[in-house]
Amino acid sequence: MNCSLISVGTELLFGQIINTNTVYLSQKINLLGINVLYHNTVGDNPTRLKETLEYVLEKSELIIITGGLGPTQDDLTKEIVAEVLEEPLTIHKPSYERLEMFFKGIGKKMTDNNIKQAYLPEGSMVLQNDVGTAPGFALSKNGKIVICMPGPPREMKHMYNQYVDKYLREKSSHVIHSRMLRFFGIGESSLETELLDLISDQTDPTLATYAKEGEVSLRITSKRTNQEEAEKAVEETIDKVKNRLGTHIYSDNDEELIEVVANKLMKHHIGISSAESCTGGLFAAKLTEIPGISSVFERGFVTYSYRAKMEELDVKKETLDRYGAVSEKTAIEMVKGLKNNTNSELCLAVTGIAGPGGATEEKPVGLVYIAMAFNDEITCQEFRLRKTDRNWNRQYTVLLMLDMINKAIDKKKEM
Amino acid sequence: MNCSLISVGTELLFGQIINTNTVYLSQKINLLGINVLYHNTVGDNPTRLKETLEYVLEKSELIIITGGLGPTQDDLTKEIVAEVLEEPLTIHKPSYERLEMFFKGIGKKMTDNNIKQAYLPEGSMVLQNDVGTAPGFALSKNGKIVICMPGPPREMKHMYNQYVDKYLREKSSHVIHSRMLRFFGIGESSLETELLDLISDQTDPTLATYAKEGEVSLRITSKRTNQEEAEKAVEETIDKVKNRLGTHIYSDNDEELIEVVANKLMKHHIGISSAESCTGGLFAAKLTEIPGISSVFERGFVTYSYRAKMEELDVKKETLDRYGAVSEKTAIEMVKGLKNNTNSELCLAVTGIAGPGGATEEKPVGLVYIAMAFNDEITCQEFRLRKTDRNWNRQYTVLLMLDMINKAIDKKKEM
Numbered sequence: 010m011n012c013s014l015i016s017v018g019t020e021l022l023f024g025q026i027i028n029t030n031t032v033y034l035s036q037k038i039n040l041l042g043i044n045v046l047y048h049n050t051v052g053d054n055p056t057r058l059k060e061t062l063e064y065v066l067e068k069s070e071l072i073i074i075t076g077g078l079g080p081t082q083d084d085l086t087k088e089i090v091a092e093v094l095e096e097p098l099t100i101h102k103p104s105y106e107r108l109e110m111f112f113k114g115i116g117k118k119m120t121d122n123n124i125k126q127a128y129l130p131e132g133s134m135v136l137q138n139d140v141g142t143a144p145g146f147a148l149s150k151n152g153k154i155v156i157c158m159p160g161p162p163r164e165m166k167h168m169y170n171q172y173v174d175k176y177l178r179e180k181s182s183h184v185i186h187s188r189m190l191r192f193f194g195i196g197e198s199s200l201e202t203e204l205l206d207l208i209s210d211q212t213d214p215t216l217a218t219y220a221k222e223g224e225v226s227l228r229i230t231s232k233r234t235n236q237e238e239a240e241k242a243v244e245e246t247i248d249k250v251k252n253r254l255g256t257h258i259y260s261d262n263d264e265e266l267i268e269v270v271a272n273k274l275m276k277h278h279i280g281i282s283s284a285e286s287c288t289g290g291l292f293a294a295k296l297t298e299i300p301g302i303s304s305v306f307e308r309g310f311v312t313y314s315y316r317a318k319m320e321e322l323d324v325k326k327e328t329l330d331r332y333g334a335v336s337e338k339t340a341i342e343m344v345k346g347l348k349n350n351t352n353s354e355l356c357l358a359v360t361g362i363a364g365p366g367g368a369t370e371e372k373p374v375g376l377v378y379i380a381m382a383f384n385d386e387i388t389c390q391e392f393r394l395r396k397t398d399r400n401w402n403r404q405y406t407v408l409l410m411l412d413m414i415n416k417a418i419d420k421k422k423e424m
Numbered sequence: 425m426n427c428s429l430i431s432v433g434t435e436l437l438f439g440q441i442i443n444t445n446t447v448y449l450s451q452k453i454n455l456l457g458i459n460v461l462y463h464n465t466v467g468d469n470p471t472r473l474k475e476t477l478e479y480v481l482e483k484s485e486l487i488i489i490t491g492g493l494g495p496t497q498d499d500l501t502k503e504i505v506a507e508v509l510e511e512p513l514t515i516h517k518p519s520y521e522r523l524e525m526f527f528k529g530i531g532k533k534m535t536d537n538n539i540k541q542a543y544l545p546e547g548s549m550v551l552q553n554d555v556g557t558a559p560g561f562a563l564s565k566n567g568k569i570v571i572c573m574p575g576p577p578r579e580m581k582h583m584y585n586q587y588v589d590k591y592l593r594e595k596s597s598h599v600i601h602s603r604m605l606r607f608f609g610i611g612e613s614s615l616e617t618e619l620l621d622l623i624s625d626q627t628d629p630t631l632a633t634y635a636k637e638g639e640v641s642l643r644i645t646s647k648r649t650n651q652e653e654a655e656k657a658v659e660e661t662i663d664k665v666k667n668r669l670g671t672h673i674y675s676d677n678d679e680e681l682i683e684v685v686a687n688k689l690m691k692h693h694i695g696i697s698s699a700e701s702c703t704g705g706l707f708a709a710k711l712t713e714i715p716g717i718s719s720v721f722e723r724g725f726v727t728y729s730y731r732a733k734m735e736e737l738d739v740k741k742e743t744l745d746r747y748g749a750v751s752e753k754t755a756i757e758m759v760k761g762l763k764n765n766t767n768s769e770l771c772l773a774v775t776g777i778a779g780p781g782g783a784t785e786e787k788p789v790g791l792v793y794i795a796m797a798f799n800d801e802i803t804c805q806e807f808r809l810r811k812t813d814r815n816w817n818r819q820y821t822v823l824l825m826l827d828m829i830n831k832a833i834d835k836k837k838e839m
Contacts, residue, residue: 035439046437050463057461
């Protein structure tokens with residue numbers, strides 16, 4: 010089955026909002042083994058929407074339209090679909106009652122505009138909107154399926170996961186199973202090179218890589234006639250990938266590195282404190298994104314100035330003068346001071362040159378030292394990041410810190 | 425003039441990357457007074473690209489294609505444009521020489537694949553790629569303009585700003601002038617309500633609002649026959665907006681709040697330190713995004729635990745026990761301790777309930793206290809954020825902190 014996505018909304022054509030719906034739906038639809046061939050965006054303009062719908066109906070069996078289902082005069086998606094597929098709009102009683110309830114609940118009068126939302130093309134399957142007012146629908150006719158969902162991403166995602174995914178799976182003669190592996194410390198192109206035979210030669214499971222801010226993911230998908238076969242095929246491929254690249258894999262279940270690390274810290278009750286120079290609090294901020302982390306995260310220092318490094322972490326003035334703030338010696342003194350000060354089980358200190366300024370001939374932008382006190386041992390690693398972008402360097406340094414923690418906990422647990 | 429954007433790349437149809445090019449170009453193109461009517465995305469498939477190009481050529485005078493200009497077999501944009509517009513590809517000597525130089529520079533052999541990048545449709549204006557290898561081009565024929573640029577956003581943006589924007593302005597019979605105002609402390613819908621007459625009734629300048637994570641922007645654009653007139657019209661509208669909503673405007677030059685605040689701190693040499701509980705380092709991380717901030721940012725504390733608040737900031741145990749960590753008293757003791765400890769000119773402390781856990785009946789998720797010591801005065805403000813999303817609450821709290829600093833510095837400078 011081939012699919013086209015149509016996004017409706019003049020605000021998209023103005024560049025006022027970014028089209029995240031197509032990314033989300035493309036990932037989901039491809040997972041079902043359905044090929045997405047086109048994304049089309051049109052404004053709230055009936056003629057252009059009609060022409061676009063007619064055009065893609067010739068090209069694909071499945072058309073998913075998002076946007077234009079709301080109560081205003083501009084919202085014309087249903088009217089156009091009804092016209093093109095020649096199915097009149099009639100009132101859908103349960104949707105009308107839901108709307109009535111909704112407006113009663115918020116103490117407002119339901120206007121005629123709002124009632125418009127309860128009109129749906131005859132013969133369509135109504136997709137209830139559990140988190141908003143406009144229902145969606147799926148209409149199957151003449152070998153084509155047209156699905157319409159609201160434009161707001163939260164409503165669309167909820168509706169897709171709750172109703173559309175199941176509907177599309179039932180239309181399919183096969184089963185799709187998929188798993189996502191997450192990598193750190195290997196680039197997308199190296200990953201592709203290492204797995205070239207599996208990516209190129211294998212028709213099932215298929216492998217697709219995704220890159221995002223220093224991390225790489227690999228989706229392994231199998232399309233079979235039954236679930237068990239699909240799962241088995243995916244597991245076998247995962248084993249092959251783990252054999253080759255196991256050390257770089259930090260999750261075989263699509264978790265982010267921060268989640269993996271935070272969960273291990275919380276699970277093993279490992280108290281943690283941090284002292285940051287170049288990352289300026291970004292490590293602490295990342296860690297504290299995770300709800301419940303207060304059970305293990307004790308405190309953090311952002312020691313940006315020399316004075317702060319000396320006063321808070323007992324870094325010696327001579328060390329700073331002789332070796333500089335960005336040096337192994339300073340990083341180690343920072344982590345020792347942090348350990349003395351907090352007595353947290355795991356202490357982490359970082360100093361580096363994020364750029365764009367601050368570099369010297371021996372100390373280029375991207376030079377970073379991360380020191381860790383854990384398990385009766387102090388270690389320090391030097392990194393030389395190759396980018397000159399300040400924020401990329403800072404963010405990547407946080408990932409390096411998380412990776413160090415992750416490996417250190419794993420190593421301890423193996424002992 | 426009407427415009428269609430075509431994005432080429434199978435990775436877009438897989439949802440592997442988000443299409444930021446269309447947002448960027450839509451904003452820029454609309455600014456020139458050109459209407460963007462369609463966004464179309466197709467994969468690296470010659471037939472579908474050809475059909476799409478033919479389709480949009482019927483609908484619009486300007487077509488901008490991004491992607492598919494690279495050296496691989498998959499990259500077919502030029503070939504298709506050459507075929508559809510019937511202009512053969514010929515080698516462009518300066519582009520060939522640039523490529524040769526580039527490969528010499530990185531010490532690699534230039535392959536035939538790479539030479540392909542120097543072939544361009546006859547009669548086209550070549551758009552040099554200053555930050556990558558694939559040049560772009562603009563081809564004007566039969567009253568239509570087709571512009572092709574590389575897909576990587578960094579290369580596309582650079583090429584657009586350096587060459588395409590000027591090219592399109594020259595094609596236009598009028599002048600466009602535009603300014604962006606930035607707001608904090610007012611929502612998009614309130615802003616629209618306050619300016620409804622200007623937004624609805626005024627045809628020039630036009631006003632468009634953009635919302636992003638708690639901040640709202642307003643673009644004011646005028647399209648006239650000469651620059652002076654356009655500028656005057658925009659300035660007059662800015663004055664009207666400032667009269668109504670001046671207190672909410674923090675930039676009339678499209679700067680982010682963090683830039684505005686960091687620049688004021690640096691300009692006036694105001695040393696700053698922070699103590700964060702609920703934001704967990706996010707304030708320090710945001711501030712240290714700005715290069716050069718080390719000249720004023722002295723240090724930061726992330727005092728997540730009771731112990732950290734007591735040991736680092738001298739918050740009294742009785743205060744924590746009696747009023748709780750999230751209270752005005754605690755916030756004020758935090759900022760006092762911070763001031764004593766660091767003696768920074770501006771000290772800021774924050775404590776709150778980011779959620780999803782930690783709430784009680786009197787202290788709901790979103791309750792935040794921000795205390796500031798500045799200009800011989802300690803102030804504390806209470807906020808009740810209405811969202812339950814942990815990260816939104818944290819990010820919005822950072823904006824509140826920045827807004828407090830911004831207003832405090834302005835107030836001091838007025839005195």
